[in-house]
Amino acid sequence: MLLLFAHLVLTVGSLGVLVLCALRLWGKVRATRNAATDLKDHAAELATKAAELAGRLESAQVADRLASRAG
Numbered sequence: 001m002l003l004l005f006a007h008l009v010l011t012v013g014s015l016g017v018l019v020l021c022a023l024r025l026w027g028k029v030r031a032t033r034n035a036a037t038d039l040k041d042h043a044a045e046l047a048t049k050a051a052e053l054a055g056r057l058e059s060a061q062v063a064d065r066l067a068s069r070a071g
Helices: 002-070
Strands: none
């Protein structure tokens, strides 16, 4: 009877540890997903700003060419 109780305690304890590990892993997966979403949003924002700056640079280069031809 004592041996059966010991097996039961070890089984339930092992399952408890497994559940705790799974919960911790799930928390890390959620945190990673959130960080990836934030990075994706930040990358999209940076791409928009880079395109805007490229447009400004193009406008400045065109203006410089026109000024050099006029002058």
